[in-house]
Amino acid sequence: MAGEILRSVCPYDCPDTCGLMVEVVEGRTIRVSGDPEHPFTRGALCPKMNHYERTVHSPLRLTSPLRRIGPKGSGQFRPLSWEEAIRGIADRWKEIIAKNGAEAILPYSYAGTMGLVQRNSGHPFFYRLGASRLDRTICAPAKEAGWKAVMGNTMAPHPDELAFSDLVVLWGINALATNIHQLHAVREAKKKGAQVWLVDTYETPTAGIADRTFVVRPASDGALALGIMHILARENLLDDKFLSASVQGFDELKSKILPEMTPEKVSSFTGLPPEKIQFMARAFGKAKAPFIRIGAGLSRYGNGGMNVRSIVCLPALVGAWRKKGGGAFVGTSTAGAFAMAEITREDFMAGETRIVNMNQLGHALNHLDNPPLKSLYVYHSNPASITPDQNQVLKGLAREDLFTVVHERFMTDTARYADVVLPSTSSLEHSDIYRAYGNYCIQQVKAVVPPVGQSKSNWEVFSLLAQAMGFPEPFFSQRAEDLIRHVLSIPAPLRKGIDEEAFSAGKAVELSLPEGYKTQYKTPSGKIEILTPKEAHPLPRHLPPYGGQEPYLLMTAPSLYALNSSFREREDLRQQDKSMSLQMNPGDAGEKGFQDGERVTAFNDRGEASFILQVTPKVPAGVVVAAGVWWLEHCPGRRSVNALTSQRLTDMGRGSTLYDNTVDVRREP
Numbered sequence: 116m117a118g119e120i121l122r123s124v125c126p127y128d129c130p131d132t133c134g135l136m137v138e139v140v141e142g143r144t145i146r147v148s149g150d151p152e153h154p155f156t157r158g159a160l161c162p163k164m165n166h167y168e169r170t171v172h173s174p175l176r177l178t179s180p181l182r183r184i185g186p187k188g189s190g191q192f193r194p195l196s197w198e199e200a201i202r203g204i205a206d207r208w209k210e211i212i213a214k215n216g217a218e219a220i221l222p223y224s225y226a227g228t229m230g231l232v233q234r235n236s237g238h239p240f241f242y243r244l245g246a247s248r249l250d251r252t253i254c255a256p257a258k259e260a261g262w263k264a265v266m267g268n269t270m271a272p273h274p275d276e277l278a279f280s281d282l283v284v285l286w287g288i289n290a291l292a293t294n295i296h297q298l299h300a301v302r303e304a305k306k307k308g309a310q311v312w313l314v315d316t317y318e319t320p321t322a323g324i325a326d327r328t329f330v331v332r333p334a335s336d337g338a339l340a341l342g343i344m345h346i347l348a349r350e351n352l353l354d355d356k357f358l359s360a361s362v363q364g365f366d367e368l369k370s371k372i373l374p375e376m377t378p379e380k381v382s383s384f385t386g387l388p389p390e391k392i393q394f395m396a397r398a399f400g401k402a403k404a405p406f407i408r409i410g411a412g413l414s415r416y417g418n419g420g421m422n423v424r425s426i427v428c429l430p431a432l433v434g435a436w437r438k439k440g441g442g443a444f445v446g447t448s449t450a451g452a453f454a455m456a457e458i459t460r461e462d463f464m465a466g467e468t469r470i471v472n473m474n475q476l477g478h479a480l481n482h483l484d485n486p487p488l489k490s491l492y493v494y495h496s497n498p499a500s501i502t503p504d505q506n507q508v509l510k511g512l513a514r515e516d517l518f519t520v521v522h523e524r525f526m527t528d529t530a531r532y533a534d535v536v537l538p539s540t541s542s543l544e545h546s547d548i549y550r551a552y553g554n555y556c557i558q559q560v561k562a563v564v565p566p567v568g569q570s571k572s573n574w575e576v577f578s579l580l581a582q583a584m585g586f587p588e589p590f591f592s593q594r595a596e597d598l599i600r601h602v603l604s605i606p607a608p609l610r611k612g613i614d615e616e617a618f619s620a621g622k623a624v625e626l627s628l629p630e631g632y633k634t635q636y637k638t639p640s641g642k643i644e645i646l647t648p649k650e651a652h653p654l655p656r657h658l659p660p661y662g663g664q665e666p667y668l669l670m671t672a673p674s675l676y677a678l679n680s681s682f683r684e685r686e687d688l689r690q691q692d693k694s695m696s697l698q699m700n701p702g703d704a705g706e707k708g709f710q711d712g713e714r715v716t717a718f719n720d721r722g723e724a725s726f727i728l729q730v731t732p733k734v735p736a737g738v739v740v741a742a743g744v745w746w747l748e749h750c751p752g753r754r755s756v757n758a759l760t761s762q763r764l765t766d767m768g769r770g771s772t773l774y775d776n777t778v779d780v781r782r783e784p
């Protein structure tokens with residue numbers, strides 16, 4: 116039977132934010148496909164979302180609130196009513212607040228849904244409660260900080276502009292896994308004769324699209340950028356006119372930093388032969404409009420912010436910004452499209468409360484004092500899987516005196532440790548507004564199917580909790596749709612001139628980019644700032660990463676069939692990934708006497724995790740690659756990859772250093 120076709124959006128943490136066409140029959144999603152009218156994603160979906168109906172109507176969905184009846188982590192629960200669940204949470208929080216203060220409560224969330232209202236529903240509630248605040252920096256704040264150091268609040272180029280480039284550099288981005296729709300413009304550029312390069316730490320699947328792949332040592336990306344700049348300066352492949360009119364600090368960079376960054380020196384950091392570095396610099400310097408698409412991974416090292424900052428300087432040296440198709444792209448900043456303060460309501464906070472960095476949850480749960488954490492409320496996130504230093508996180512979650520509430524769609528690793536589990540709606544079951552961070556589209560959507568079982572959205576649960584806690588503000592008693600309407604009633608320059616009719620009908624529309632935005636540098640000097648006086652290092656320079664004692668650098672790479680720990684509920688997608696594998700170079704495997712397909716343990720001083728070994732020449736010597744974050748129940752051993760990652764933070768932006776860890780590997784008996 117043919118169903119009704121309704122529009123929606125992919126809610127996951129991906130720059131593309133695809134438009135969806137959802138076929139619904141009798142309140143059930145039967146098919147999900149891409150929206151051909153979406154200006155950027157053009158009707159295509161990645162393999163993860165092609166059968167989203169299998170996630171939405173999965174038999175594994177949680178359908179009623181649950182109370183723990185077994186040891187923490189055992190996954191033993193019994194159902195309870197919503198009324199009992201909300202009353203129980205509020206009563207426990209009132210006790211904790213009376214004894215330890217509200218800062219003993221910590222919310223934990225990230226980007227399980229990117230919808231602006233549902234994602235941020237907890238902010239007003241926890242501000243009003245006076246809880247500890249979460250520094251939400253697990254993804255790539257160092258990338259943003261690196262961009263900002265050079266470009267300030269300058270708007271990123273439209274990502275489709277890449278189609279007009281004659282040299283496309285995909286730098287540290289496995290676009291096939293994480294930004295598949297950007298490849299449309301890459302292919303367009305190729306058709307017109309552009310060269311496409313991939314710079315990465317191993318030969319990712321995206322190498323298949325590139326004309327050349329440059330495999331560099333992890334965390335040496337910034338050094339490579341400085342090495343290219345050294346040659347551009349030495350061989351006078353510079354746009355002097357642009358540098359003197361629009362760039363601050365190139366002379367200082369040229370005299371103080373670049374002389375040291377010779378091809379030989381840079382070769383020692385990157386592992387690339389000096390001739391290859393020279394080749395890259397000459398090709399970049401001679402290209403008419405080079406365009407660099409910078410990924411997030413290279414910002415997840417101890418020197419991640421500096422890596423991005425150094426790369427972002429490159430287009431300025433050759434004047435690429437003033438040419439169609441030239442420039443660099445780390446992501447779009449469309450925060451100004453909606454009045455976010457009306458959603459997050461920071462004004463509900465009576466006074467400053469302490470901030471806990473989400474990457475250091477393990478430390479916070481086990482060691483924080485004055486007051487110690489007594490309750491954790493997790494929503495649309497799975498910290499037991501995704502947070503670094505998994506052993507410390509699990510040790511904290513196992514604390515009997517920690518009252519943990521998890522609002523989720525599935526019985527995740529974190530939910531297993533909860534005292535109370537609340538069933539959550541999927542994105543097809545609630546209304547929201549979305550803005551992309553890899554393009555300039557916005558979209559508003561309504562629920563297309565009713566909630567599965569007794570599940571409720573973030574917004575609904577925080578409304579109930581606010582009522583139970585006795586918050587009198589009318590804000591908490593409105594519906595999500597009321598807040599959406601209010602936010603949309605507030606004009607924003609970025610939304611001026613959008614196709615209102617299409618937007619109201621639920622279609623994706625593009626924000627209006629101001630004329631000449633690409634060369635309006637929103638920095639303190641009004642120029643591109645290679646020299647940034649307020650930074651700890653006023654000039655870009657080579658900084659070493661943290662590294663470690665063990666012999667192999669561990670890359671925690673993305674999987675094509677999962678997004679962090681999302682989609683692991685789907686057996687069909689897990690089968691595509693086959694198993695939790697560790698990729699290793701044949702030379703390294705040979706030295707250890709390892710065989711392809713055998714079980715090995717990777718370990719360091721934080722923990723160990725079992726993997727199925729995959730021997731491949733695509734990974735260079737000295738590097739091992741673990742793709743995807745697996746749920747513990749699907750791991751070959753007792754831990755997943757984050758048992759090996761650390762709580763250390765990046766040089767800029769207080770981000771995660773998920774790529775900056777070393778391991779040794781041994782055969783399992």
Ligand code: SF4
Nearest residue numbers: 125129132133161164
């Ligand atoms: S995960 Fe990304 S590419 Fe895949 S459907 Fe969602 S937005 Fe599109």
